[in-house]
Amino acid sequence: MSEKDHQFSLEFIVRDYECDFQGVVNNANYQHYLEHARHEFLILKGISAVNLHEEGIDLIVSRIEIDYKYPLRSRDRFEVRISIKREGNARLVFLQNIYRLPDEKLIIKAIVTGVATKKGRPVAPGILIEQLGLQ
Amino acid sequence: MSEKDHQFSLEFIVRDYECDFQGVVNNANYQHYLEHARHEFLILKGISAVNLHEEGIDLIVSRIEIDYKYPLRSRDRFEVRISIKREGNARLVFLQNIYRLPDEKLIIKAIVTGVATKKGRPVAPGILIEQLGLQ
Amino acid sequence: MSEKDHQFSLEFIVRDYECDFQGVVNNANYQHYLEHARHEFLILKGISAVNLHEEGIDLIVSRIEIDYKYPLRSRDRFEVRISIKREGNARLVFLQNIYRLPDEKLIIKAIVTGVATKKGRPVAPGILIEQLGLQ
Amino acid sequence: MSEKDHQFSLEFIVRDYECDFQGVVNNANYQHYLEHARHEFLILKGISAVNLHEEGIDLIVSRIEIDYKYPLRSRDRFEVRISIKREGNARLVFLQNIYRLPDEKLIIKAIVTGVATKKGRPVAPGILIEQLGLQ
Numbered sequence: 001m002s003e004k005d006h007q008f009s010l011e012f013i014v015r016d017y018e019c020d021f022q023g024v025v026n027n028a029n030y031q032h033y034l035e036h037a038r039h040e041f042l043i044l045k046g047i048s049a050v051n052l053h054e055e056g057i058d059l060i061v062s063r064i065e066i067d068y069k070y071p072l073r074s075r076d077r078f079e080v081r082i083s084i085k086r087e088g089n090a091r092l093v094f095l096q097n098i099y100r101l102p103d104e105k106l107i108i109k110a111i112v113t114g115v116a117t118k119k120g121r122p123v124a125p126g127i128l129i130e131q132l133g134l135q
Numbered sequence: 136m137s138e139k140d141h142q143f144s145l146e147f148i149v150r151d152y153e154c155d156f157q158g159v160v161n162n163a164n165y166q167h168y169l170e171h172a173r174h175e176f177l178i179l180k181g182i183s184a185v186n187l188h189e190e191g192i193d194l195i196v197s198r199i200e201i202d203y204k205y206p207l208r209s210r211d212r213f214e215v216r217i218s219i220k221r222e223g224n225a226r227l228v229f230l231q232n233i234y235r236l237p238d239e240k241l242i243i244k245a246i247v248t249g250v251a252t253k254k255g256r257p258v259a260p261g262i263l264i265e266q267l268g269l270q
Numbered sequence: 271m272s273e274k275d276h277q278f279s280l281e282f283i284v285r286d287y288e289c290d291f292q293g294v295v296n297n298a299n300y301q302h303y304l305e306h307a308r309h310e311f312l313i314l315k316g317i318s319a320v321n322l323h324e325e326g327i328d329l330i331v332s333r334i335e336i337d338y339k340y341p342l343r344s345r346d347r348f349e350v351r352i353s354i355k356r357e358g359n360a361r362l363v364f365l366q367n368i369y370r371l372p373d374e375k376l377i378i379k380a381i382v383t384g385v386a387t388k389k390g391r392p393v394a395p396g397i398l399i400e401q402l403g404l405q
Numbered sequence: 406m407s408e409k410d411h412q413f414s415l416e417f418i419v420r421d422y423e424c425d426f427q428g429v430v431n432n433a434n435y436q437h438y439l440e441h442a443r444h445e446f447l448i449l450k451g452i453s454a455v456n457l458h459e460e461g462i463d464l465i466v467s468r469i470e471i472d473y474k475y476p477l478r479s480r481d482r483f484e485v486r487i488s489i490k491r492e493g494n495a496r497l498v499f500l501q502n503i504y505r506l507p508d509e510k511l512i513i514k515a516i517v518t519g520v521a522t523k524k525g526r527p528v529a530p531g532i533l534i535e536q537l538g539l540q
Contacts, residue, residue, distance in 0.1 A: 015441040016454060017296050021289045021344065022188050023455075027196050028166035028287065035162065036420040043480070049421060050428075050479040053157050061162050065200045074291065074455040075448070150306040151319060152433065154426045156479065158320075161422050171285040178345070184286060185293075185344040209320045209426065210313070292458050297440065297466050301433035323427050331432050335470045 006081035008041040011101065014076045024071035030108055031064070034096050037080035038112070045131050056118055062091070063113040069106050077101040086134040090115055090122050141216035143176040146236065149211045159206035165243055166199070169231050172215035173247070180266050191253055197226070198248040204241050212236040221269040225250055225257045276351035278311040281371065284346045294341035300378055301334070304366050307350035308382070315401050326388055332361070333383040339376050347371040356404040360385055360392045411486035413446040416506070419481045429476035435513055436469070439501050442485035443517070450536050461523055464533075467496070468518040474511050482506040491539040495520055495527045 012033060020026040039049050042059075049059050072078055083095045092114045098107040116125040129135050147168060155161040174184050177194075184194050207213055218230045227249045233242040251260040264270050282303060290296040309319050312329075319329050342348055353365045362384045368377040386395040399405050417438060425431040444454050447464075454464050477483055488500045497519045503512040521530040534540050 015437070016444050017290055017298065017437050017440055019291045019455075020287055021185055021291070021293050022193050022195075023291050026287050027170065027199070028163045031163035031166060032420070032422050035422055039421050050156055050424075058157050060157075060206070061203055063200075063202050064162070065198075067198050068196055071195070150302070151309050152302050152305055152425055152431050154320075155422055156424045156426070156428050158426050163422065167285070167287050170287055174286050185289075291455055292463050292465075297469070298433045298436035301436060305432065320426055328427050330427075330476070331473055333470075333472050334432070335468075337468050338466055341465070 006083045006097075008037070008044065009079050009081040010037040010040050011077065011079050012036075014072050014074055014078070016074050019074055022071075024073055027068065030066065030068075030098065030110075033078075033080055033098065034094075034110055034112060037082060037096065038094055038114075041082050041084075045133075047128060047131055052116075057123065058117050059114055060117055061112055062115050064110065065112075066108055066110045068108050070100070072098075072100065072107055078107060084132060084134065086129060087113065089124050092125065092128070092132070092134075141218045141232075143172070143179065144214050144216040145172045145175050146212065146214050147171075149207050149209055149213070151209050154209055157206075159208055162201075162203065165201065165203075165233065165245075168213075168215055168233065169229075169245055169247060172217060172231065173229055173249075176217050176219075180268075182263060182266055187251075192258065193252050194249055195252055196247055197250050199245065201243055201245045203243050205235075207233075207235065207242055213242060219267060219269070221264060222248065224259050227260065227263070227267070227269075276353045276367075278307070278314065279349050279351040280307040280310050281347065281349050282306075284342050284344055284348070286344050289344055292341075294343055297338065300336065300338075300368065300380075303348075303350055303368065304364075304380055304382060307352060307366065308364055308384075311352050311354075315403075317398060317401055322386075327393065328387050329384055330387055331382055332385050334380065336378055336380045338378050340370070342368075342370065342377055348377060354402060354404070356399060357383065359394050362395065362398070362402070362404075411488045411502075413442070413449065414484050414486040415442040415445050416482065416484050417441075419477050419479055419483070421479050424479055427476075429478055432473065435471065435473075435503065435515075438483075438485055438503065439499075439515055439517060442487060442501065443499055443519075446487050446489075450538075452533060452536055457521075462528065463522050464519055465522055466517055467520050469515065471513055471515045473513050475505075477503075477505065477512055483512060489537060489539065491534060492518065494529050497530065497533070497537070497539070 018025050018029045078098055078100045081097050085093050087093050094112040096110040100107055115122045149160055153160050153164045213233055213235045216232050220228050222228050229247040231245040235242055250257050288295050288299045348368055348370045351367050355363050357363050364382040366380040370377055385392045423430050423434045483503055483505045486502050490498050492498050499517040501515040505512055520527045
């Protein structure tokens with residue numbers, strides 16, 4: 001994902017409770033940031049993970065790859081930037097990078113593969129693909 | 136990692152607060168399970184992530200890949216199994232699978248690459264490699 | 271709650287990710303320990319918070335008081351001990367203390383008031399009171 | 406704390422991962438919101454919990470009381486409002502209420518007592534009291 005490519009970005013500030021005994025954000029918390037940014041991006045496209053769950057459809061992550069480049073510390077401001085692409089008929093791939101602000105230092109690069117499931121089985125995310133402009 | 140290969144395993148039970156609105160363990164929490172199992176494995180080998188931090192050395196994760204195969208639910212018992220290998224002079228690779236108990240269903244497959252750093256720079260994890268029997 | 275009074279206890283070990291930048295367990299995580307111990311106690315009595323939720327009944331906490339006496343650190347073993355009493359027709363009060371092991375140092379004293387609700391309104395927890403032996 | 410009394414407020418939005426299997430914010434996460442708001446308030450007054458830790462002084466919570474009035478759900482906007490008072494020579498008391506926005510529904514009322522400690526022993530928070538305008 002190059003600087004200009006992202007379709008959505010969301011700004012955060014590191015909260016102290018997100019830092020662990022090493023004084024930096026605990027690895028697992030980056031997944032929280034990535035999830036929150038994805039869900040806010042989907043909301044903007046008219047897709048609510050919570051509402052879909054109530055209708056019996058779950059958006060789930062089937063695979064995640066994260067390269068940790070540099071750690072975030074207490075009160076660092078940062079931005080999660082997202083671009084999305086389709087993979088076959090069933091998968092959506094979110095490219096998600098985190099940059100520290102204001103110096104734009106690359107913090108993590110993540111590739112998150114998502115599928116829509118109904119009762120635990122993948123469903124073609126037709127309407128999602130349409131709403132995301134990926135058809 | 137085949138069944139017989141793992142060098143360490145640790146049993147857990149899913150706690151209700153680890154489940155999210157979808158009624159399954161939130162993706163980020165698997166990283167917590169993986170980290171806790173790794174740290175307990177290292178303790179068994181005489182390596183304390185917390186003590187090393189106090190000596191100025193941080194064990195950090197530089198890359199993680201997780202394939203989410205099947206979700207865990209409230210009170211599921213499960214086991215994190217670990218095998219470890221060396222990658223060059225600076226990296227340790229932890230193969231970590233999670234299996235539900237007692238049915239041995241595969242839940243996640245993870246590959247976690249770790250490095251030892253001092254003041255943010257990688258250091259050759261010589262003594263760690265020795266303690267882990269990887270020399 | 272005196273030593274001999276508790277009706278249930280559950281042992282834990284502090285996981286490194288539960289410690290924050292101060293090197294001790296973050297305050298919020300004690301609530302996680304308390305909740306997990308309560309839910310395990312209720313399970314033993316035949317009451318599942320998760321199953322009740324699926325039937326439309328939610329066990330919720332209406333008030334919590336915690337006195338933090340001494341902090342827990344990485345890998346400390348500890349026990350959550352619970353005794354329970356009834357308060358009027360609608361409330362259950364859980365007295366929950368945490369002791370470090372093996373030295374029995376008092377870590378926190380908590381009083382947790384719970385109510386059962388249906389569609390957001392309190393319901394008399396008749397059957398719960400029976401199952402808990404409080405009638 | 407009446408509406409007009411608070412000295413600081415901070416706005417948040419509920420993130421989906423903060424909700425548990427009941428579909429509402431898990432009780433422990435309110436403590437995270439309260440802590441983050443307190444730390445941001447202190448920063449505004451020139452007091453950094455993280456920097457103090459590095460100087461050997463820890464701001465810790467000795468007691469918390471929370472009345473849970475109404476639950477927050479996915480993507481609810483809310484505000485943590487804080488007023489502060491001194492209690493004797495060693496304690497600071499934070500009155501912290503959470504209101505949902507924009508309807509101002511009261512979500513929780515919390516009273517958080519804090520002390521400053523050095524090597525685990527309370528110290529008179531003289532300079533803090535001055536910086537907080539409480540002398």
